[in-house]
Amino acid sequence: MMPSYSFSPTGEKFKLPEPEDYPKEFDRLKGLVNEQKALGREIVVVMGLGFVGAVMAAVVADAQDGNGNPTKFVIGMQRPSTRSFWKTPLLNLGIPPVSSEDPEVPLMVNRCVKEKKTLIATYTYDALKLANVVVVDVQCDYLKESLGNVREGQADMKALEESLEIIGQNIPPETLVLIETTVAPGTTEQVAYPIIKKMFRRRGIESDPLLAHSFERVMPGKNYVASIRDFWRVCSGVNEEATRRVVKFLKEVINTEKYPLTVLDRPIESETAKIVENSFRATILAFLDEWSLFAERNGVDLIKVIQAIKVRPTHNNMIFPGPGIGGYCLPKDGGLGLWAYRHIHGFEDEIFKITPMAIDINDTRSLHVAHLTRDALRNMGRPIASAEVLVLGASYREDVGDTRYSGSELIVRRLSEMGAELRVHDPYVLHWWEFEKQDEYPAASSHSLKRFFRGQEKLKDLRVEQDLKKALNGIDVVIFAVRHKHYLNLDPDEVVKMAGGPIAIVDCFGLLDDNKIKRYFELGCEVKGLGRGHVKRIKDQVRLKTRGAAQAGLRTED
Numbered sequence: 001m002m003p004s005y006s007f008s009p010t011g012e013k014f015k016l017p018e019p020e021d022y023p024k025e026f027d028r029l030k031g032l033v034n035e036q037k038a039l040g041r042e043i044v045v046v047m048g049l050g051f052v053g054a055v056m057a058a059v060v061a062d063a064q065d066g067n068g069n070p071t072k073f074v075i076g077m078q079r080p081s082t083r084s085f086w087k088t089p090l091l092n093l094g095i096p097p098v099s100s101e102d103p104e105v106p107l108m109v110n111r112c113v114k115e116k117k118t119l120i121a122t123y124t125y126d127a128l129k130l131a132n133v134v135v136v137d138v139q140c141d142y143l144k145e146s147l148g149n150v151r152e153g154q155a156d157m158k159a160l161e162e163s164l165e166i167i168g169q170n171i172p173p174e175t176l177v178l179i180e181t182t183v184a185p186g187t188t189e190q191v192a193y194p195i196i197k198k199m200f201r202r203r204g205i206e207s208d209p210l211l212a213h214s215f216e217r218v219m220p221g222k223n224y225v226a227s228i229r230d231f232w233r234v235c236s237g238v239n240e241e242a243t244r245r246v247v248k249f250l251k252e253v254i255n256t257e258k259y260p261l262t263v264l265d266r267p268i269e270s271e272t273a274k275i276v277e278n279s280f281r282a283t284i285l286a287f288l289d290e291w292s293l294f295a296e297r298n299g300v301d302l303i304k305v306i307q308a309i310k311v312r313p314t315h316n317n318m319i320f321p322g323p324g325i326g327g328y329c330l331p332k333d334g335g336l337g338l339w340a341y342r343h344i345h346g347f348e349d350e351i352f353k354i355t356p357m358a359i360d361i362n363d364t365r366s367l368h369v370a371h372l373t374r375d376a377l378r379n380m381g382r383p384i385a386s387a388e389v390l391v392l393g394a395s396y397r398e399d400v401g402d403t404r405y406s407g408s409e410l411i412v413r414r415l416s417e418m419g420a421e422l423r424v425h426d427p428y429v430l431h432w433w434e435f436e437k438q439d440e441y442p443a444a445s446s447h448s449l450k451r452f453f454r455g456q457e458k459l460k461d462l463r464v465e466q467d468l469k470k471a472l473n474g475i476d477v478v479i480f481a482v483r484h485k486h487y488l489n490l491d492p493d494e495v496v497k498m499a500g501g502p503i504a505i506v507d508c509f510g511l512l513d514d515n516k517i518k519r520y521f522e523l524g525c526e527v528k529g530l531g532r533g534h535v536k537r538i539k540d541q542v543r544l545k546t547r548g549a550a551q552a553g554l555r556t557e558d
């Protein structure tokens with residue numbers, strides 16, 4: 001049989017392990033674990049080396065006692081699929097398998113792998129046999145069947161259920177299993193517990209599994225590590241012993257002195273806390289969508305309105321939603337809640353109104369950007385079909401390179417469907433995999449947002465331009481989609497010069513102040529923006545002034 005390979009995003013090639021490699025790998029692990037146990041260290045297996053697991057593994061491996069001695073030895077466990085195997089050898093070289101804007105991520109991974117020697121990665125599930133604690137950081141997705149209707153969808157628990165079965169087949173009975181994955185509320189007790197218990201009974205183990213849940217609040221960006229280590233945690237165990245163990249573990253690895261731990265009675269409460277927290281955030285963002293339209297149609301600048309309201313301390317968490325709400329969590333987590341109510345807890349009635357509505361609004365908000373783009377071009381007498389459109393920013397929030405479910409993706413897909421030619425610039429994103437690998441990322445074509453649009457094939461060739469000057473050359477429209485710091489101070493004169501003449505400008509995130517908007521109009525551009533109804537007023541003022549000046553010119557010529 002031909003060997004299979006796994007390629008890292010930067011193109012490095014790694015050969016997948018063969019059956020004969022497994023016993024040797026297990027012997028290597030046993031040797032290391034014996035040495036580490038002799039040093040009094042607890043053995044922690046982190047299952048799933050994705051965005052969360054890879055950094056959590058390093059945070060645990062970096063933990064130390066009052067004398068500065070490491071207290072844990074961490075084995076990062078990643079399944080050896082062609083898609084993901086590369087993460088294992090990369091981590092063993094001291095390189096994090098996730099890219100981050102936080103310089104502490106590579107430093108910490110390198111320190112733990114190379115200097116402290118408290119972190120390794122493996123592909124064999126046998127690692128679980130050596131664990132005192134297993135931290136589960138595999139994905140649990142929510143698959144939507146249509147765009148803008150979260151009710152039509154289902155939790156995709158396959159990876160999680162498989163992982164739990166493997167855990168139950170391998171761990172010693174006294175191992176603590178800590179689920180960090182965001183799950184449908186009820187999963188720890190009603191899905192995970194029975195799966196592991198069944199595996200235990202098959203192995204003749206009489207004791208019950210020690211299971212706990214504690215969700216991650218990790219935020220991509222420059223404080224990535226701190227958002228795991230120096231942040232408040234919520235946790236809960238299935239019984240007293242599991243709760244005692246999870247509290248002890250988290251106190252040893254997380255900065256709970258400064259960021260106290262909240263211990264809830266049951267895992268379903270910890271699971272619900274995560275879903276409610278994110279549904280709340282999704283809701284306050286969605287709430288402003290209708291006011292954004294109101295503002296556009298009635299001469300109101302919603303950005304200034306929000307600033308005025310936020311002065312009041314009770315309302316200072318109001319946030320302008322930009323072109324849709326992306327990231328891995330907010331678009332899906334409420335869906336897991338709805339799904340759990342029906343499929344885990346067996347209720348038939350529709351109690352959820354606000355949560356699904358918020359997700360549906362957020363999931364479709366960016367489509368309106370395509371309308372604004374079309375209208376701005378129309379005001380300039382140019383059709384959207386074949387127009388050259390530049391989207392500034394591919395990620396879902398400012399100054400990060402995370403593109404998962406970004407509003408920009410939908411803007412590109414919709415405008416492409418309408419016949420526009422798309423370009424994209426993002427200083428933080430080298431490859432926009434949602435397009436370059438749209439048939440396999442995320443997960444499979446069944447997960448790609450491509451499925452909701454027609455004529456998407458050519459978007460496979462979309463490449464992220466790093467040179468802004470080149471990106472702007474010859475375009476008809478600029479869409480300011482993300483508030484990256486690189487875009488905040490762009491000078492209208494420069495932009496128009498680089499574009500080669502007047503263009504349409506669409507401001508999705510309140511990037512442009514009134515002076516810039518005015519200048520764009522003076523330069524003959526058309527400006528539109530999400531929630532920015534006052535641009536019409538600025539346009540009228542500029543046009544009036546230009547007309548006045550022209551008339552005055554005519555009179556002097558008379």
Ligand SMILES: NC(=O)c1ccc[n+]([C@@H]2O[C@H](COP(=O)([O-])OP(=O)(O)OC[C@H]3O[C@@H](n4cnc5c(N)ncnc54)[C@H](O)[C@@H]3O)[C@@H](O)[C@H]2O)c1
Pocket residue numbers: 047048049050051052053077078079084137138139140159160162163166180181182183216217218219220328329
């Ligand atoms: N990314 C975030 O910003 C964020 C924030 C808070 C919470 N979370 C939650 O954390 C969880 C993990 O998210 P993520 O972003 O790290 O996902 P991810 O897809 O980046 O990582 C999951 C990893 O698990 C691996 N995996 C799957 N099955 C496995 C198995 N049987 N054995 C070993 N490895 C396996 C996958 O190959 C992948 O590498 C999710 O529930 C997510 O909702 C994520």
